[in-house]
Amino acid sequence: MSDTLTGGCLCGAVRYQVQQTMRFRAYACHCTDCQTRSGSAFGIQQSVLSADMTIDGPLITGRHVQPSGAVAGIVACEKCLTRIYTSNDQRPGIVNLRAGTLDNSRDVIPAAHLWVSSKLHWVIVPVDAMCFETQPQDMAGWLEIFKPEAVAEND
Template sequence: MKGELTGGCLCGAVRYTLREGLRLNAYACHCTDCQSRTGSAFSEHMLFALADLAITGELDIGEYDQPSGAHSRIYGCAKCKARIYATNDAREGMASLRCGTLDNSASFVPAGHVWVRSKQPWIGLPEGARVMDEQPRSTEEWVAFVGLA
């Protein structure tokens, strides 16, 4: 999706604008970490250049060491605790936006599905969907898998 994107948290205390720039198409993650973090079967994300994000409102930060060894920081609304985006030290300068926080979230259809080996068995994926048992390991692999937005 081209152009400027806007969104915010559940309670409205945090708002953001994502300027047009380096961003990848949205993807669905079916890993058990996302399942535990969201209390759902998967989460939808979009990788983007952190420098393109302008945000207002108070954020809090949660931290987590991923099984890969990458250190993640999860940024969300300090009031309603809705997660907005995350960074990790394996992707310097990039962040992962939670697509459900976008004002036009319904227009973001996942370009691919990662960690399908841990997908809930009752989740059906569209015929012909791009899938990976795990996830791309480099920025180049992410771009090849989901493409630039």
């Protein structure tokens, strides 16, 4: 995938661009929070550095305190309520794009599937995907999923 990511909301009022200086691998999350938040089967998260992102348009922010105590900020288009990204106060500097808002969302292949213990029974996870019954318990585990990779300046 290109190092420049673009995307936006359903109505077109919100558009964003991410000039990645750091690349992260995407993951799918089958936890019940992601099911409720997305109103669907699972969430697909594409992490990026917040400093790499520019976003234009009318935004509103929701808040959710997770069981761990971490506070998630959920940022959406004010007009059509498409959720664009979430932040997490335990992971400053990184935001999770809702990967379905990417213009090239079909290029996103989750490197890992989290919370498969609560996935909907008809969802079949690819046999070669990295799976977690819940989620990584520490930063080292998260880094195994993200495999952050600096993008060379002359790329």
